[in-house]
Amino acid sequence: MPNAILDPTGSVTSKAAKATAPRASRPASLKGARVGLLINTKQNARPFLDEVGRLLEEKYDVTLTKRTKTNFAMPEPDEIIKEMVADSDVIITGVGDCGSCSAAAAADGVVLETAGVPVAAIITDSFIPTADAMAALRGAPGYRYATTAHPVAVLTEDKVKERAAQVLDDVVALLTDPSAGE
């Protein structure tokens, strides 16, 4: 009997792995909702999310809580996740426009959904494969997020606002459409 060829691949550790990470249930509307903005510090992420927030205030009379990600490349620490869950009805995070930060946006989304808060993560369309891979790794294959065309970092202020307006419907749908929570 010859020796077997040994497999060099690792598997997801018990801490991160969830067979199927549950999605949060969605509110019917964002009317008067407490919206958490998680700004990942990448260039233009702040004006982008500021504008998304401003439009939501205008349309749905939401209240905003803004936070800056501790480290754009990493999922948020547990204590920040707890705070966000406590003070937000829904959360918007972005803009994932790099290898590690787009994956981290998806990872934050999955963790927050598991904790019961609907999330709309916004990433640039260059990073769909990495966001999908991270969501699958976190037990949420097919996890839905919003995309905007790459790049965002080089856009002027006006263009950033335009992009924010363009993605708004997708963000609202992600946060309120019951099918986004399935």
Place this chain on the structure above:
Amino acid sequence: MTDPGAPSAPAAPDPDEAQRAIEYCYSRGWSDGLPLVPVSQPLLDAFLATTDKDPDEIIGSLEQVGRDVTVHLAAINAGLAGCRPEYFPVVLAAFDALMRERAARGGGFQSTSGPAPLIVVNGPVRSELGFNTAGGAFGPGFRPNMTIPRAIGLIVRNGFGIQPHVLEQATQGVPGRWSICVAENEEESPWEPFAENGGVTGGVSAVSATLTRTMEFVDNRHTPDHEDVLRDFQDTIGRIGSLIFPQTSVALVLCPEHAQMFAAAGMSKADVQNWLIERCGRTGREFRMMGKESVATNTFHGPFEGDEAFHPILSGPRQIPVIVAGAKNAAISMVVRIFGEWSGTAVPVGEKK
């Protein structure tokens, strides 16, 4: 046909079987593109026998992908990479050194910049294992120098599951990624071994590691004035296109000739570092003229302080570690661009008790 009466030579291995085994490894998606050495239990056992560590010990974790690497997994990947079992303690030290670096733990392997590990080996292990310590320091041609960084690459690919186009998002990446392992030329260096700067003294074998975004040569073999040579380094370090933050970090990999020239002028490593720390930088005007204000204003460091002010781009010796490598046959050195920051920590190569 071999004469059955001849003294017995070892049987030649079966090439067809070897090819099937190599293709099997490709088909499983384990390869970085080059052929792998298929690992069997006896080979794995030989690797594990070189260390006192428990095979199940976790030696590195990437929180963002939720994966841990064990000694066992590292050993299989080191075998696949073509390492000999006796290299394994160096692989473990290199992986340990790299995983101590915040830049590697914090998303470096996923980064669009596609940085490459730079591994530096010091001490007697260099000659014991047959590392190249002389000409062609950045390779290829020598088994330990080539296979040890490849082992790190395979651990990242297979152990952490970070694969190109998926969780690995390099835009172009770095030439020579997973193949840069320099054994310091301690014999021709005028200064203390690099590991000593990283905390391992007494000539103990040790490994240091960081991530690099690329490197650029400084070829100056025309002047007897060591400050002319330093000015070449100053200019190369001060490149504007690679400056994505107000400050940068480089490693100087000096050839023995440059290092000895500086030493002959009475300079220690620290003197070379301080000379460059004082002078590498730009004025506010230069930054403004080159449209680099946003580099300052978009980061936490705040804006540049006016046109006349000089802004150093190296904040201290940690931003410019100095290593001596290569042959003493020409005055050619390398400025290595560090991804993030390098603590410079040296990790002793574990000895089996």
